[in-house]
Each structure stands twice: as C-alpha cells, then as structure tokens.
Amino acid sequence: MNGRDIGDFSERVRQSFSRQGAMSMLGAELTRVEPAMVEIELPFDPKLTQQHGFLHAGVISAALDTACTYAAYGVIEPDVSILTIEFKVNMMSPGRGDRFLFRGEITKPGSTIIVADGRAYAIGDGPAKLIASMTGTMMVIRGREDVIE
Template sequence: MDDRDPPDFRKRIRESFARQAAMRTIGAELTLVEQGTVEIELPFDDKLTQQHGFLHAGVISAALDSAGTYAAYSVIDPDASILTIEFKVNLLSPGRGERFLFRGEVTKPGSTIIVSDGRGYAIRSDGPAKLIASMTGTMMVVRGREGIEG
C-alpha cells in the first residue's frame, strides 16, 4: 500500500456506509476503519439464513464485498469513488455463529484498479472465531461520473 493518507477517509467511509440500505437491512455495523483495512460485523438473525439455518451465502458475499470495497475506498483520493467490478467467494464452512466478522484488506492499490481480499469469521461464545469464507475482489476507481459520488 502506498503512503498516502487521504484526508478524512474514515469520515467519508462512515458517511457512505450509513447510506447503504443493504447493510442496514442485514444489521451490519462498521467496527474498524483503518487505511487499507475495514471490518464489518453483524449479529446472527434467523431472517438472514438459508434452509439449513446457516447464514446465507448472499449475506456473507454482500458483507465481504462491502468490507473489501470500503478498504479500497480508504486508499483513494477524496474526490473519487469506487465500484466493485468482480469478486470471487470461497465458502469454507457453514455460517454458524452468534456474530460474524468480515474483514477487507487492500492487497494491491492502484490509481484505476484496486484488488482487495476479505475473510469472514463466525464468532461463538464457546470457542475461537472460525473462518467461514474468503473473497478476492477487484474494484474500479470512479472519477467525474454523475450520480457516483462517495
């Protein structure tokens, strides 16, 4: 990662996250915002499960995508925005836990394309956090497009 520290990136990320209806709908919270790393957590909720009672893969993917995209957002210029253009998720274990943690980290910063990696963990009171998913995502830096700001 480069040595830039875009002014107020934490504030921009928190404001953008607050506008994300999808994250609000699933009960996600932004719990860590650092340059190049973002964490999102959410509690278990029956409404977010698939037929076997595990956290749905779509919810896992959405949370990992947001964590990785906001990690990328933390390393771009304040006048730019970011959009996901591709991601791949590996579901490694059933989403079974009391809470879930999704961490996104910038792997390769760039002026136009940024790559981030994510990890999703199930957290239970009776044991250590368990890795349930990994993701690699590619994000495009967007500048000067009407309707795509912050």
C-alpha cells in the same frame, strides 16, 4: 500506503456506510476503519439464513464485498469513488455463530484498479472460525457525479 492524499477517509467511509440500505437491512455495523482495512460485524438473525439455518452465502458475499470496497477508500483520493467490478467467494465452513466478522484488506492498491481480499469469521463459543474468503477487484471512478460521495 500509496502516497496519495486520502483525506479523512474514515469519516467518509462512516458516512457512506450509514447510507447503505442493504447493510442497514442486514443489521450490519461498521466496527473498525483503518487505512486499507475495514471490519463489519453482523449478529446472527434467523431471517438471514438459508434452508439449513446457516448464514446465507449471499449475505456473506454482500458483507465481504462491502468490507473490501470500503477498505479501498483508504487508498484513494477524496474526490473519487469505488465500484466493485468482480469478486470470487469461497465458502469454507457453514455460517454458524452468534456473530459474524467480515474483514476487507487491500492487497494491491492502484490508480485505476484495486484488488482486495476479504475474510469472514463466525464468532460463538470458542475461537473465531474462518467461514469464507473473497478476492475482489474494484475500479476507481473519476468524473462521475452520480457515483461520487
């Protein structure tokens, strides 16, 4: 996408995702990893709902942020890392479904700042339903041993 050597980003993403306590606690799975696009799936769990029984907005936001951040790994060099510096989430429909799909895609790669868009879908009876969208900004981290994978 940007001509840089990204190395084996897919394996890097999978290894990093396996160390994420938050995603593990939520029961999330990394289901698709492609250059500049990542998908995460999550089964419905009543422990992840808000007071009306819908998937909590915080859970949706966390999964979208994670999908977008890992999508950024597909456009960076193997010796750098990514941290989210800003995001905005729009909730479009209640989080009601048997499963949820969170897709992050890179909108604008860059050497310092990367912009990504995310979409969250509820999956149940019938077609998948768009429940949220996100735009996020990630910063490329260089020379920081404490945040490099």
